[in-house]
Amino acid sequence: xxxxxxxxxxxxxxxxxxxxxxxxxxxxxxxxxxxxxxxxxxxxxxxxxxxxxxxxxxxxxxxxxxxxxxxxxxxxxxxxxxxxxxxxxxxxxxxxxxxxxxxxxxxxxxxxxxxxxxxxxxxxxxxxxxxxxxxxxxxxxxxxxxxxxxxxxxxxxxx
Amino acid sequence: xxxxxxxxxxxxxxxxxxxxxxxxxxxxxxxxxxxxxxxxxxxxxxxxxxxxxxxxxxxxxxxxxxxxxxxxxxxxxxxxxxxxxxxxxxxxxxxxxxxxxxxxxxxxxxxxxxxxxxxxxxxxxxxxxxxxxxxxxxxxxxxxxxxxxxxxxxxxxxx
Numbered sequence: 001x002x003x004x005x006x007x008x009x010x011x012x013x014x015x016x017x018x019x020x021x022x023x024x025x026x027x028x029x030x031x032x033x034x035x036x037x038x039x040x041x042x043x044x045x046x047x048x049x050x051x052x053x054x055x056x057x058x059x060x061x062x063x064x065x066x067x068x069x070x071x072x073x074x075x076x077x078x079x080x081x082x083x084x085x086x087x088x089x090x091x092x093x094x095x096x097x098x099x100x101x102x103x104x105x106x107x108x109x110x111x112x113x114x115x116x117x118x119x120x121x122x123x124x125x126x127x128x129x130x131x132x133x134x135x136x137x138x139x140x141x142x143x144x145x146x147x148x149x150x151x152x153x154x155x156x157x158x159x
Numbered sequence: 160x161x162x163x164x165x166x167x168x169x170x171x172x173x174x175x176x177x178x179x180x181x182x183x184x185x186x187x188x189x190x191x192x193x194x195x196x197x198x199x200x201x202x203x204x205x206x207x208x209x210x211x212x213x214x215x216x217x218x219x220x221x222x223x224x225x226x227x228x229x230x231x232x233x234x235x236x237x238x239x240x241x242x243x244x245x246x247x248x249x250x251x252x253x254x255x256x257x258x259x260x261x262x263x264x265x266x267x268x269x270x271x272x273x274x275x276x277x278x279x280x281x282x283x284x285x286x287x288x289x290x291x292x293x294x295x296x297x298x299x300x301x302x303x304x305x306x307x308x309x310x311x312x313x314x315x316x317x318x
Contacts, residue, residue, distance in 0.1 A: 001245050003160055003272075008251040011268060012260070037261055078271065086160050092167040101171070102196055106298035108291050109170060112237065116282035117160075123275035132267050139265035 007085040009047045011132070012037050014056060014081070018073040018129050019140050023149040027066030036144050054084050073133065079125030089117060166244040168206045170291070171196050173215060173240070177232040177288050178299050182308040186225030195303050213243050232292065238284030248276060 016033050020026045030048055034041045048067060052059045056076065058068045069076075083089070090096035091113050094104040104110065133140060141147040175192050179185045189207055193200045207226060211218045215235065217227045228235075242248070249255035250272050253263040263269065292299060300306040 001160060001162055001241075001248055001250065001276075003250045011251070012262075015262065015266065015268075038259060082160075089160055091160065091162045092170070100197060103171075103174065103299055103302045106295040106302055107174065108293040108295075109174075112283070112286050112290065113162075116279045119282045120275045120279040123278045124271070127271050131271065134267040136265040136267075140262055143262045143265055 001091075003082065004086060005043070006047060006050075006087070007082060009037075009039060009043060010051055010056075010081065010085045012039070013044065013047055013051060013067075014069065014073075014076065014129055015132050015140075016144060017057060017067060017069045018133060019137065019144055019146055020149070021069055021073065022152055023146065024152045025149060026152070027064075027068055029066050033067075050085070056081070056084075073130035074128050076129040077125055078127045078129065078131070079121045079123075081129075082124055083121065091117060160250075162241065163245060164202070165206060165209070165246070166241060168196075168198060168202060169210055169215075169240065169244045171198070172203065172206055172210060172226075173228065173232075173235065173288055174291050174299075175303060176216060176226060176228045177292060178296065178303055178305055179308070180228055180232065181311055182305065183311050184308060185311070186223075186227055188225050192226075209244070215240070215243075232289035233287050235288040236284055237286045237288065237290070238280045238282075240288075241283055242280065250276060 013033055016036065017026075017028055020028055030041055030044050033039070034044050048057070048059055051057050055070060058070055060066065060068075088096070092109065093099050094101050094107070094110045095113070101107075138147070172192055175195065176185075176187055179187055189200055189203050192198070193203050207216070207218055210216050214229060217229055219225065219227075247255070251268065252258050253260050253266070253269045254272070260266075297306070
């Protein structure tokens with residue numbers, strides 16, 4: 001039982017953007033994420049296009065373009081994300097269109113596996129993208145070579 | 160997120176044997192199961208070999224040979240079966256050997272997904288093979304063309 005590479009890479013892209021959020025330069029490029037995670041740009045382009053379509057990020061072109069989270073990390077539910085990015089939560093054939101299993105109409109496998117899947121997603125619904133960063137945010141910044149980026153300049157109140 | 164065909168077919172083989180259990184002729188053949196579920200014999204041979212190795216069934220050759228459950232359906236945990244038959248419960252790369260994700264050491268994805276997986280399996284641990292049959296056992300017998308098999312002759316107490 002695995003999640004797709006698509007979900008795995010979506011989580012990495014959003015985590016990267018979440019770690020970068022609050023930095024002076026918080027926009028990221030596909031090239032930069034591809035390099036940090038050693039993932040092919042082609043793969044990432046598809047992931048970014050879909051995350052943009054799903055409303056998780058803004059992707060703008062041009063010299064000052066780049067990728068930005070559309071919501072605060074604490075507002076991005078992991079359960080919602082997995083539901084959005086997994087093309088198929090049909091664990092076995094009787095969950096899916098075109099099911100040919102002889103006994104589906106009388107067998108209790110589907111409701112039982114359905115209950116297990118609901119428990120899986122219910123755990124993920126309790127967490128957000130912010131929880132992936134957790135207390136080790138500084139370590140994540142180091143691992144992603146983001147620890148020397150200055151924080152965003154905040155408007156100071158006049159003294 | 161899917162379970163493998165191997166797990167799906169293992170569930171079907173064991174369900175078939177469970178429905179047949181208690182019949183006068185409770186042994187089943189691979190040919191018979193392949194025909195009822197329209198699954199290739201070659202696939203099923205691999206499944207049966209592995210279920211035998213794992214201790215779920217007896218497979219004996221010869222004229223009076225066949226497949227028999229080794230335990231009562233109520234003693235076969237669905238959680239245990241899925242753990243035994245899924246080759247890999249590593250949902251994303253950081254669960255698996257050879258993980259190359261840059262941020263595994265600091266990211267909280269693995270423990271969070273691990274908690275979700277544990278919740279999934281905990282539900283399945285509450286059910287057994289007997290629960291797949293449930294109240295619709297007669298319907299299952301019909302769907303599998305087992306409804307006209309006589310029950311096992313029980314030794315009657317002398318009157």
